[in-house]
Amino acid sequence: MPPPGGGGETVVPYATTLVVDVDEPELVPRVPGESVRLLAQVRVAVLDRAQGDHADPGQLALLIALDLAEHRRERMVTAMRAALAAMPSGAWFAVVTAAGGRGNGNGPMRYYPAEPGAWTPADRQHRVNAAFAMGAAPLAADGAPKSSGYEGWLGEARRMFAGCDRPLRRLLLVTDAGTGYEDASLTEELAACGTSFTCEVVAVGTGWDYQPLERIVSRLRGTADHAGPDFAAELAEAVRRACRRAVPALPLEVTVRPGVRIESFVQFKPQHLELAADPLSGPLRHVFHALPWDPEGTGSDFLLDLRVDGAGDPLGEVLQFAMVSLGPQHEAVTARWRDPGLPPARTASSASDETTGGSSRFLDSRNRMIAHLKKGLTCLEAGRRADAERHLGQAAAVAHRLRARWVLDEIEVWGDIHDAAAGSVSVSLPADAHRVSVTLMRLGARSANEGTSRTAGRQHTACPRPDCREPAVPGALYCVRCGEELS
Template sequence: MPYDTTLFVHVDEPDLVPDKRVPGASVKLLAQLKVAVFDQARGEHADPGQLALIIALDVADHRRERMVAAVRDALTAMPSGASFAVVTAGAERGGGPVRYYPAGPGSWAPADRQHRISAAFAMGAAPLAADGVPRSFGYDGWLAEARRLFAGCDRTLCRLLLVTDGSTGYEDASLTAQLAACGAEFSCEVIAVGNDWDYQPLERIAGRLRGTADAAGPDFAAALAAAVRRACRRAVPALPLEVTVRPGVRIESFVQFTPEHLELAADPPSGPYRHVFPTLPWDPAGVTSEFLLALRADGAGDRLGEELQFAMVSLGSLHEAVTARWRDPRLPPAPTASRTNDETTGESSRLLDSRHRMIMHFRRGLEALRGGQRAAAESHLGQAAAGAHQLAEGWMLNEIGGWGDIHDAAAGSVSVRLPADAHRVSVALLRLGARSASRGTSRTAGRQRPAGPCPACAEPAVPGALHCVRCGEELS
């Protein structure tokens, strides 16, 4: 294989305690995963001989001048030796997307100097949708054309770059069916051009097709060139994470924290216990991707005090077990071993789970704002504010403050301003995954305190934490 992989699984709370009050109740088990994939080419981008890129231009005719400039910059950003094609709306009224460059059935253009010049020149006459004319195809049409073109391509790294100004409508059922049909055939980078339209379907497309989405103004050349470089840098083909659970265990959630924060959805299960999760294409530099796996375990019939395997995580040929043990609820907890400063600066699975719930409440609060639902928005944003206060996530408090007033962050008391700007909400949701993954700067706005265990329950705390994520005790 042209790459090496590493897989690390850690359960930092291996003792599961059944609830004495509710016999047979399930218990949550959290496991951290760290994955790195090293491309042996060790370059700034993937092997150009394996790259195939489609630039799909779903924009109206009045954007032609800026579109030509954007395509020119995007072609310049491609490494020599890659193959590319440009797809535009069909020339016939009501026609679907078709390949415009290069001409000829089944052909792809090499990203050499001559084809870059020819393609950029040809864009001046490319068929684009007429201004104000509704299109009879949706996003599923663009995805279907990409699938058709990639099916006739012998390259292993297939990337779609979809540039859209929102003129294309969509139907949930058609888009859902097409996303399912795409499987892991290619990844998709999405550029949203212009304002005052709903970015919601783009979140779904980028999330399901293991890409990223970015919002750009009228001049989208820089955003498209950056998306090309990002797509070319991800050098490893589809390499999904597989989770196999034992009977009596189910997956509650599987969250990727870096490089993008998103909740992963499993492909249709191949059996009752095996689940396959598509992930973002791996970065060739070996940048570590972090995940949190939350399981629900039923302890009926399990012996107490013995290490048991609850799940198996697989990445290619690598396999790691998720193990824990049931503790007798009548016995006191085992003493927690003291941790070094290096260990306490890491994030425990409980803290990651709290952070994920904070972000999910913020996302649901924004969705409620978009729908004009005051009570739901204030409830979710209030819970996000309470989580941000506990975790000292100052950036989250600043985000919430942009949508209303925080009266008491610790108590989760928030009031919102309605009506909310739907476009602002769309932009915030589109960028939330990348923003919330930037943990290196996430706490700079909060009060900094030294790292150390909680004085009440000895739970480790990260620098800047104000309250314990386990018991809520104020940290000193």
């Protein structure tokens, strides 16, 4: 299969590297009518050679969406002051709030600046004006259901960014309990958003549902964090995160030959995330929008899982089953069908096992470990003890083999590990639904390759109430679960 050519290729104005490794290049067994699994590790690095840690403010547009109830007004004003102070001079910004927050409908509306579709520079005067205006910003009425789902906030952001010519566009969605969503509508809106902007989420309080938030940040290449009643530190950090230097979206493309299908495409660095192909791509050419590339050239690792049908293929010949592309760079995914009657070729790669870092089998084991951990927590939240113990036990067994201590520590929060190697785990019910949600959202921000979260290595504290003991991030003033003041 020749590499894709012709016009329409993505222009990559940065120094990039693309490497594809198939560490087990022989496909066996060859059984008529059955497909075979083919794993390939994809490594990407992107370097823009710019100076400094932050993006050029002249390229940035920040939209803050305040999906909050009226009783949070005072703390919202404090948080917005911190957010405005964290913006670099020269960036554009705007604020969207809930319209008619006193009972006349709660759909999103442009609030600052007041002109429809307008953006304003983050200079001293506009920061002061915006901070003052926040005291009268309409918020959702307390106790009233919010009429606009998450798809409504995303739709308003999409319309705002459509009139913005700055290339680095960031949405900061601050949300608490009460906003619902419809699967079909949210899916449709996320598809419409495409890669026109990224999204950082701050989930305030305890009543939010982690699932739509995880979908939003996964599709829009952002991160989600949770916060207690006082969320100024978290919102300011989200602003700083959004303003970090980042290479604009460079999609990875995977073109497969007929008879090959993509089972999954998982990113491991900088975050663990299962990528979804652009719904407009396919059936043979699939476009994946990964998380923003590290502009300093730190590598990103991916695992490409293919199902290969070899009907009619010759034995023993190196064949191309797929092509991975990053702009003008193309790397082939090749393997060969081995005659079942012949011994396998002895290669260094085929001798590696799943505990050897840097191999596709190692990444596949990591992916299965995290998938079982997530499924186990979901079953735990639903009160399904047997299913929770089965999935958490399988996660523990893989973690034991891979020496992933952080996974075993996480499981021990929810129960006891009797024999990690055998996958013997027992859990305690009922489980705290909010703590499960926080954990599942944190897993979306954990680097599966490094086994650390964004706050790894930093001192954590916990709620002092004996009946709570909710972990807290550095700088938190109140417990995100019960509201108790932290020491």
